[in-house]
Amino acid sequence: MHPAYSVILFTTASGAGYGLLALLGLAGAQHGQASSTAFGITAMVLALGLISVGLLSSTFHLGRPERAWRAFSQWRSSWLSREGVAAVLTFLPALAFGVVWSGLYEAPQFIAPLGIITAVMCAITVFCTAQIYASLKTIRAWHQSLTAPVYLVFALATGAALLAALAAVFGRFQPFQVWLGLAALAAVLVLKALYWRAIDAAPRSHTMEAATGLGRIGQVSQWEVPHTAINFVQKEMGYVVARRHAARLRLMVLALLLAAMLLLLVSLKAPLLALVAAALAFTATMVERWLFFAEAQHVSTLFYGAKTA
Amino acid sequence: MTTLPDTTRPGQKKLGLVIDLDTCVGCQACATSCKEWNTQGYSAPLNDWDARGADHSGSWLNRIHGYEVKEKGQAQSRIVNFPRSCLHCETPACVTVCPTGASYKRAEDGIVLVNPDMCIGCKLCSWACPYGAREYDEVQGVMKKCTLCVDRIYNENFLPEDRIPACVRACPTGARHFGDLGDPASAVSQLVAARGGFALLPEMDYKPVNRYLPPRPRRDATTLAPEALPRGDGSAMDRLFQWADGLLAGHAGTAPAARKVSRVAAIKRRVKSAVAAVKSKSRGKK
Numbered sequence: 098m099h100p101a102y103s104v105i106l107f108t109t110a111s112g113a114g115y116g117l118l119a120l121l122g123l124a125g126a127q128h129g130q131a132s133s134t135a136f137g138i139t140a141m142v143l144a145l146g147l148i149s150v151g152l153l154s155s156t157f158h159l160g161r162p163e164r165a166w167r168a169f170s171q172w173r174s175s176w177l178s179r180e181g182v183a184a185v186l187t188f189l190p191a192l193a194f195g196v197v198w199s200g201l202y203e204a205p206q207f208i209a210p211l212g213i214i215t216a217v218m219c220a221i222t223v224f225c226t227a228q229i230y231a232s233l234k235t236i237r238a239w240h241q242s243l244t245a246p247v248y249l250v251f252a253l254a255t256g257a258a259l260l261a262a263l264a265a266v267f268g269r270f271q272p273f274q275v276w277l278g279l280a281a282l283a284a285v286l287v288l289k290a291l292y293w294r295a296i297d298a299a300p301r302s303h304t305m306e307a308a309t310g311l312g313r314i315g316q317v318s319q320w321e322v323p324h325t326a327i328n329f330v331q332k333e334m335g336y337v338v339a340r341r342h343a344a345r346l347r348l349m350v351l352a353l354l355l356a357a358m359l360l361l362l363v364s365l366k367a368p369l370l371a372l373v374a375a376a377l378a379f380t381a382t383m384v385e386r387w388l389f390f391a392e393a394q395h396v397s398t399l400f401y402g403a404k405t406a
Numbered sequence: 407m408t409t410l411p412d413t414t415r416p417g418q419k420k421l422g423l424v425i426d427l428d429t430c431v432g433c434q435a436c437a438t439s440c441k442e443w444n445t446q447g448y449s450a451p452l453n454d455w456d457a458r459g460a461d462h463s464g465s466w467l468n469r470i471h472g473y474e475v476k477e478k479g480q481a482q483s484r485i486v487n488f489p490r491s492c493l494h495c496e497t498p499a500c501v502t503v504c505p506t507g508a509s510y511k512r513a514e515d516g517i518v519l520v521n522p523d524m525c526i527g528c529k530l531c532s533w534a535c536p537y538g539a540r541e542y543d544e545v546q547g548v549m550k551k552c553t554l555c556v557d558r559i560y561n562e563n564f565l566p567e568d569r570i571p572a573c574v575r576a577c578p579t580g581a582r583h584f585g586d587l588g589d590p591a592s593a594v595s596q597l598v599a600a601r602g603g604f605a606l607l608p609e610m611d612y613k614p615v616n617r618y619l620p621p622r623p624r625r626d627a628t629t630l631a632p633e634a635l636p637r638g639d640g641s642a643m644d645r646l647f648q649w650a651d652g653l654l655a656g657h658a659g660t661a662p663a664a665r666k667v668s669r670v671a672a673i674k675r676r677v678k679s680a681v682a683a684v685k686s687k688s689r690g691k692k
Binding site: 098158159160161162164165167168169170171173174175176177178181229232233234235236302303305307308309310311313314315316317318319320321322323324325326327328329330333334395396397398400401 | 462483490501504505507526543605606611
């Protein structure tokens with residue numbers, strides 16, 4: 098599948114934003130008001146800013162961005178529509194939570210319920226994003242039970258790394274932020290490794306013979322292509338550029354994640370290193386997302402010469 | 407609405423195509439006729455970009471693949487021309503994934519359409535289609551797909567014989583058939599039953615309506631062997647030809663290719679011997 102850069106940026110940025118927002122909500126529910134208004138506002142602006150940048154960038158790959166509002170209508174059947182609805186709905190409790198948590202409006206009794214609602218909405222939104230991919234039967238590498246958990250832990254881990262970095266900058270660094278980040282990054286490592294094992298082991302059960310139905314008379318190979326120049330289906334579905342580098346890119350993701358974990362551990366002594374850890378976790382997510390697209394083979398490529406899918 | 411209509415009712419109309427892979431000659435008439443009709447019909451125009459440049463591309467609703475099939479028991483493979491377009495599935499995921507309601511399946515006849523005024527060009531429907539049937543129009547920023555010529559088949563300004571999809575109308579070998587595959591008594595259903603018509607990727611459970619008719623088996627398994635020489639019947643005419651053949655070849659009964667070469671050699675030999683004979687005669691005179 099062709100990796101649209103706007104979609105990679107969207108899922109990475111908004112994932113980190115939702116992860117951070119959810120953690121702020123839970124921290125608020127646990128500890129009450131933010132330790133300072135400046136910290137509270139900065140954290141909320143960062144989280145909602147990342148989410149907004151992501152949502153905006155996701156409209157860049159649309160052919161008709163001015164009609165994007167129509168995407169809120171088909172939530173009964175479409176995960177993409179559900180994601181849009183969930184993303185907009187999340188803003189309501191999130192903004193209210195931000196106002197009371199950062200102390201702009203004194204209402205401490207609302208911090209806990211708003212924080213929990215915000216965290217749940219964040220999880221729902223990221224889950225909807227993952228389901229857009231996981232629900233596609235046409236792409237074996239996405240139609241996996243681990244796709245959604247991987248998206249969720251990536252959001253949590255990048256959010257946790259951001260929280261530690263932010264706390265370090267504001268001098269509110271606490272060891273539990275490191276342990277949380279480490280646990281989330283370790284979960285990412287494990288789930289992503291399991292995901293790669295699963296997609297490598299999944300049987301490539303669709304063949305060119307089955308797709309064309311010509312297997313009933315013999316062994317099929319492509320003889321003549323149906324075009325004079327590369328067409329949309331090949332560009333969008335037949336993207337293979339990164340597949341040959343897959344092994345190296347997988348190692349790169351794992352190395353970046355391990356480096357992020359190491360730096361987070363070191364930040365117990367030198368808190369500002371958490372900033373570098375967050376940057377590394379973010380970079381790891383970008384590479385992983387790019388690979389997520391590039392490694393995904395679409396069934397329709399069987400009509401264009403692929404032997405199995 | 408991108409939720410699917412209930413198409414399980416008895417008597418549900420399922421309009422679709424039946425494509426005969428045995429008689430399709432890969433002439434591209436259906437593809438060009440489709441392009442021509444649909445660039446002025448529903449969801450028009452059907453754009454190309456950089457059409458005369460090096461990096462040309464364009465939206466097509468029907469494409470003709472060519473596959474080489476190595477048949478069991480045949481030394482020689484055969485070419486199967488394979489037209490591919492939307493199969494108007496009964497449970498099309500391209501419709502249910504659409505976030506805007508632009509993609510929909512018609513309850514009355516099962517045709518799957520894109521409303522070009524509502525499409526936001528997110529391309530998710532093309533990801534959901536296992537058949538590569540949908541193609542994005544870069545110029546308009548919306549998705550395009552086969553409409554089963556919905557603007558022809560119900561058009562009462564047309565003669566009845568023209569109320570069929572443009573591709574079916576254009577096919578010079580009658581390899582494309584249009585009709586109601588929901589009605590077991592229809593001509594297309596009968597044809598599918600008689601010829602063992604099949605659906606593409608039925609295991610993916612999109613329940614395509616279109617059917618393909620498999621290529622008929624080869625008549626015999628000797629298509630690779632060179633043409634055998636006819637056995638002589640001993641008649642005067644036969645003997646005359648055998649004599650002429652022997653005269654030209656120097657020796658009869660070899661393969662045609664070898665004979666062709668030896669014919670040239672025989673002519674050379676005959677010229678040589680004639681020259682030698684003339685020379686020896688003139689020498690004798692002296």
